Amino acid sequence: MYYFLRRLGYFKKLIVCFQILLFVSCSGSDDNEKDYVADFEFEVNANIVSFTNASSGDYLYIEWDYGNGETSGAQSNRDYQGTAYYPLKGDYTVTLTVFGPSNKSSDVKTVSKTIQIMADDPDYKPVEEGLVWSDEFDQSAINTENWTFEVGHGDWGWGNNELQYYTDGDNARVENGKLIITAQKVDDNTTTGSYTSARMVTMGKQAFTYGKVEIRAKLPAGRGVWPAIWMLGTNINSVGWPACGEIDIMEYVGYTPNVVHSTVHTTDGSGSNGSGSSMDLETAEEDFHIYGINWTEDEIVFYVDSLENVVHTYAPSIKTANNWPFDKPHFIIINLAVGGTWGGAQGIDNSIFPQTLEVDYVRVYE
Template sequence: MNKKFINSIIALLLVVPFTSLAQVKVLVWNDEFNYTGLPATDKWGYDVGGGGWGNNELQYYTNARSENARVENGKLIIEARKEQYEGSEYTSARLVTRHKGDWLYGRVEAYAKLPSGTGTWPAIWMLPTNWVYGSWPKSGEIDIMEYVGYDPGVVHGSIHTEAYNHVLGTQKTATISVPDAETAFHLYALEWTPEKIDIYVDNNKYFTFDNEHKDYKTWPFDQVFHLILNIAVGGNWGGAQGVDPNIWPQKMYVDYVRVYQYIDVSALKVSGPEYVSPNQTGVTFSIQNVADATFSWSVPAGATIVSGQGTNSIVVNWGDVQGDVSVEITHPQAGGTYTKTVKTAVIPTGDRFSLLNVKENGLMGWAGLNTSPNTITLSAVDTLLKASYNITKPEDFPYFTYTFQSPVDMSNLTALNVEMMTYNQSKSVVMRADLFDTDGRLTDVSPVFRFYPVEPHGVFHYYSFDFNNNWGSNTPEYGKQVNYHQIAGVRFYVNYGVYGKAASDSLWISDVVLSNTLLTIFTPSENKISRFEIYPNPASTYIKINSSALKGNVKIQVVNIAGVLVKEIISNSDSEINISDLPNGFYSVRIITHTNLLQTGSFIKL
């Protein structure tokens, strides 16, 4: 191949950027000071105290004191005053973004007007948040702007490290002339990358510090730093020519502070909830605040943008349908449409609401288990969901999961009912059901919905639990509550924990139903199965059964509302059953004949 051609291709690759590598500048933190009063507490904190601050300074930095730090007429004012306070002759403020704004790399801007007079020492600067490499100067310092009043019109930019600092006389620094720094606003800015630090005034770069790629002693600037705004009084540098006692108070005005970082275009995405409730109000969606971009939002029919159109963040009052929230960005690199699909929670109607339709949806939403040594295999059999399991390590809490097609609001229908059938030939069918919300929180605080098969002969029954006041969750965070307005699905544990044993078996689920009351645990699916009379009902000490099925040896079982067998007798005639030892509550009774026909009834124990 021709060498000239190869060189041309290489040159073209060098000048034409790959789209996947394109980066854009985004605003990640800012304060425009468009309010009145103390500085915003979610953005600013205070360094407080006197004692000279290592430089023999004269001021006491106060905490949230409006005389020293306040916002008026769209400007932050930091004011140094001559007054006795906590043993110091002067007061001032030192505002910090520590733990409220901490960054690694980016562009920091402050548009400010500086104080004047001998003895003033204002600064816009940065210190490390975590001091990873040790105390000053080991972990570094970045001075975006320093100004000493006895040298008017000269602005300084500097860095300090263990190798380069003013104590050793090796500091890296530069100056620029700003004659009207005390009477006009100027933009003081920092550009910080892994390779270098640049410092600007009004976008004129006058200082560069390069990464020498040696060690932290020359470049500790690979850790997060925070921003500091302050006026010092006097000190080793600010007071080198004394302090004029007649110039106070002195003020530094700041019109805005903005912090930008650079991200890949591929990282731009719409943030906000994936699920909302019908007619939910005050829902926020946003996208990274790309500098110099315009934003145009659209929402589904029935939803209304309450505020924020034209910005990177909107507040929406939702409607009753799901759909896409989209924003069209106009920008040379980031231009395009960005979308987030939002699902709306279903609000069940009526007093019963089915969540399952295997006939139409098959295994949609179901997930089995294939984590050695346990397996749970799911299959659709006509209208039924069949779960076949082989459990050899029940202490791993094996489970399978059903995720609903859309989240469900269970604020009105709080009872979960599972219609299940099993033959339980292995005597190992032990189950528990935990609901989970759209944030992944599980209803795993006692009491939980634990149930055992009360009919091992292939007959469907409802197993029920009312989650009202039982929304406690310890997973994934301890002591939380499940959001019952956004229930995303149910996790079924089978043959698990201390109740489990090594075994293989299967079970079938016909329906998963929400209701406003517990469905009786004996509601056989076959209409042929009859009911019988129980008297007295309610009862306190005994019950009698009137049934034609009481001929020959039959089994009579009493089961509590959780599906647990609490009493069983064999009878061949009308029988009186002692219930005085049972707790008060609702119970069901069934008769199993030699032909396996089932009759059911229920009673209330008082």
């Protein structure tokens, strides 16, 4: 009996030792899971803050919460560098979450830091009520759920004898919360294909009938550039142009600086016979301005910066299919052309390139 009890005590000791070893082993595994450090660096430049991942050790991926309502989603790039926009003065808490190698919910580390924005962005315009769609260009790349690149020279230079070749995204990027379309010179000639640029459309992805459409943009400069922000009827492939209707929210020709143009094209009046007006805008090339339309069943009002600053009003008293194709959906186009029947009417100054059309946002309201 004594021998049995002594053996039983021996086995109990073995069990206790095994439990201790198991505990140490599990604890060691947890320590390995947490063998990494979460950290980041940042630099404040007015209302734009740049972030750099400074985490070290063995981890899988990171996620950012920028403290301004925006998050990054999972980022596996250890050398991640990004930016976030803070339009209003104040303190913001930014949190970086680092996920460890086990990919367990418990295997994470976070680090939070406070950034201080010293002043409101004077160019910031908050989103109004009634917003139905927008692209704020605050992602890392152009959103292909909203936009398609139209590529090539087009028929007859996109119908206007334009000289640029539109690329499949090579001439457009998102940077610091802005869409930037760049027109570049390829050679020293002034012929078809001597320039590259970009033309982006929402056709087949986003289209609208009535409402307020606003685009905040800064325009390029110099003789030969021809940026445009405009709309076409989605039925263009079945009825053709101009029966589909065209709404030129803003056009600009560089040889007449600081004058913006707004025009409507229909079967009753198109091309040089379209219904439109112009407005002097001294800082069109230096500052961002809002180019907009207020489109109802009765009229289309074109304006710059506010509804009180009207460029043109199109409101035929008796509406027909020939003068009012604007009771049907239209899609949005943003492009930067070079040369053409209007943009190149006074030639092209090759010394100005590259030139950029910058867009802060596109917003559509009910």
